[in-house]
Amino acid sequence: MEKLHAALNVQVANWSVLYTKLHNYHWFVKGPFFFTLHEKFEELYNEAADVVDEVAEKLLANGGTPIATMKEFLNVATIEEENGKLNANDMVSSLLADYKKLQAELKALAELADDEDNDSINDLAVGLVAKLDLHIWMLTSYLGE
Template structure:
């Protein structure tokens, strides 16, 4: 049963941006997981796997939420790349470059999740609001830990 019969275009765009971003992040994390080298291999290899597992779950949650409120989630790689505000992983990177890239991504996600939460709140959609805020909280922890890894 849908919470509301139609979703606003702005809320649908915002949720679809999250779907695209978390899909691109999922792929970037896999890339880093496969290509990490050096003394931090075991630590980062496991951490990247933990984070891409989480990203896969977020994509599913966002898509199911969008469907529940009458929207249509994007679902192709082309749509993800045309919609995302993040950048794909490319080339060989040092472990610190990988981690710094993730810190930047999680900060970008948080800016957009806060906007999503505010929009949902203005539309009296407490479930989507809470979805955004819960992710901000998780991302804050990721940002803190990844920044600590960098020694910053």
């Protein structure tokens, strides 16, 4: 169970960093797609906040302790925060890379949960993978790739 707890805390950290990064993008996006991206980034940071809560509660329900400070998030996260100096397309590209990384980690988490016969954590991870499938497709389409 210790490996599952650690993997869940990586997700708590990543989605917390992502929440802040998306706020950064929401505030600093400029250009002809401002209105579209400003609104989309808000939708995505609200989703990230919900995911943080869901993952942390799943961790607590399974006897773990979620990390809960910015310092811990930055130390544990596998994605990086942003400084607000990217152009709109680079923001989308960075977010796409983050989502792909999260998706790979969530697939590994689902496998680990399956190996440990923990259906509820497996379901959580698989559900998030499905959500990311859609985001990855949309962001890739936005970039014209």
